[in-house]
Amino acid sequence: MSSRSRRAMWQRVRATVRDVSACAVVCVTLLSACDNTARVPADSSSVGAGTPAANDSLRPAVGTGWETGAGPFLVLPTVDGGHDAGSLLRPDATDLTVGDLAGLPANGGGALLELFSRSGSVGESTFSIDKAPALDSGCTAWPTARLASSALAPGAGVVGGAAARGAWTAAFVKGRVNLVPLDSIEGLSSRDSSMLAANISRLASALADDTVATFRGLPFVVLRAYRGSLGEQSFVVTTLVRRINQEDNPREERLVMVIDGEKSAPATWTVGWWERAAGREDELVVSEPLLSFHLPGSTTPQLLFGRDDGEALSAATLVRQGQSWRVQWESALAGCDR
Numbered sequence: 001m002s003s004r005s006r007r008a009m010w011q012r013v014r015a016t017v018r019d020v021s022a023c024a025v026v027c028v029t030l031l032s033a034c035d036n037t038a039r040v041p042a043d044s045s046s047v048g049a050g051t052p053a054a055n056d057s058l059r060p061a062v063g064t065g066w067e068t069g070a071g072p073f074l075v076l077p078t079v080d081g082g083h084d085a086g087s088l089l090r091p092d093a094t095d096l097t098v099g100d101l102a103g104l105p106a107n108g109g110g111a112l113l114e115l116f117s118r119s120g121s122v123g124e125s126t127f128s129i130d131k132a133p134a135l136d137s138g139c140t141a142w143p144t145a146r147l148a149s150s151a152l153a154p155g156a157g158v159v160g161g162a163a164a165r166g167a168w169t170a171a172f173v174k175g176r177v178n179l180v181p182l183d184s185i186e187g188l189s190s191r192d193s194s195m196l197a198a199n200i201s202r203l204a205s206a207l208a209d210d211t212v213a214t215f216r217g218l219p220f221v222v223l224r225a226y227r228g229s230l231g232e233q234s235f236v237v238t239t240l241v242r243r244i245n246q247e248d249n250p251r252e253e254r255l256v257m258v259i260d261g262e263k264s265a266p267a268t269w270t271v272g273w274w275e276r277a278a279g280r281e282d283e284l285v286v287s288e289p290l291l292s293f294h295l296p297g298s299t300t301p302q303l304l305f306g307r308d309d310g311e312a313l314s315a316a317t318l319v320r321q322g323q324s325w326r327v328q329w330e331s332a333l334a335g336c337d338r
Contacts, residue, residue: 064092064329065328066329070177070293073104075087075127075145075171076089076308076315077168077169078308082168086147087141087143087145087313087334090142093332096140098141099132099142099143101129101131107128108127108145113171115168115170115171116168116291117168118169118290120181121179123168126147128146128148129145132144135336139336139337140334140335142313172293175296177296178295179293182228182291184224195266197222199269200225200257201220203259204257205220207271207274209276215253215278218242218243218244222239222240223241224238224289225237225238226289230294234261235260237259237292237303239256239286239289240257241254243281252279253276253277254276255274255276257273258271258273258274272324275287287307287316288308289303289304290304290305290306291304301319313335315330316328
């Protein structure tokens with residue numbers, strides 16, 4: 001798929017994906033990019049309990065939907081494999097300003113980054129901020145956060161003189177978010193894992209937007225599933241696939257779902273949000289769950305998703321409302337348009 005086609009695809013999704021509350025999710029791509037639920041009004045901001053301190057060097061613009069209490073930016077491990085660097089995403093950036101360094105201190109303002117995996121804190125690191133790498137005309141990239149020193153969680157270790165940080169999926173300024181651990185079903189017993197996968201597949205098969213005749217009726221396979229809970233709230237975030245194994249034209253459909261319900265009562269589970277995408281196996285990109293968190297003082301869980309196909313990178317957060325989830329914030333898209 002060309003860069004121009006990929007950009008057009010993302011733009012189409014912004015205009016087509018529907019929210020679960022409308023009971024229709026159109027199966028193109030981009031994470032919820034266009035959910036129809038009530039979004040944060042343009043003249044307001046979502047401010048959680050962890051409001052930014054007065055000495056923040058950068059504050060997200062009002063009206064982006066970003067929880068300002070979560071800090072001035074987030075970092076994803078998409079540079080050099082995440083060993084010593086990551087892409088720094090500014091919540092208020094537009095597609096045209098993703099590489100803008102205005103207001104960003106080169107030394108990170110003396111702050112610490114806390115690195116998280118889906119299941120826990122990996123460690124901490126000071127950092128510096130570099131400009132986006134040089135790119136061809138028509139391409140954009142996020143600035144780079146260079147990890148400098150670390151105090152890693154036990155077991156992360158140091159290998160070959162370089163910090164070998166554990167498999168982190170996202171980083172925030174230290175103290176801004178509290179992790180909601182996501183436990184993989186791979187850690188369950190074979191029996192419990194099979195039961196959970198069966199219930200996930202049952203819900204996937206019952207979704208109303210199964211409109212691609214090529215895949216209709218084919219069984220779902222659960223690729224990944226994670227369980228999370230916060231207080232009395234529990235949820236599952238999962239990715240499923242259906243495949244057509246034609247040697248000359250392999251195709252597949254991927255489905256990402258967020259499911260709400262008590263672990264002990266799967267019959268009562270409901271799908272709070274989903275995204276469906278179909279296409280050639282080597283071109284298909286869907287949202288990847290990176291982290292679940294809540295702001296200090298808040299009992300509302302959020303989910304951070306990322307999209308990275310090697311040529312385009314963006315992220316988004318979902319927030320729970322009752323038994324459904326809606327898109328709270330969506331970042332700009334960095335990539336090529338030619």
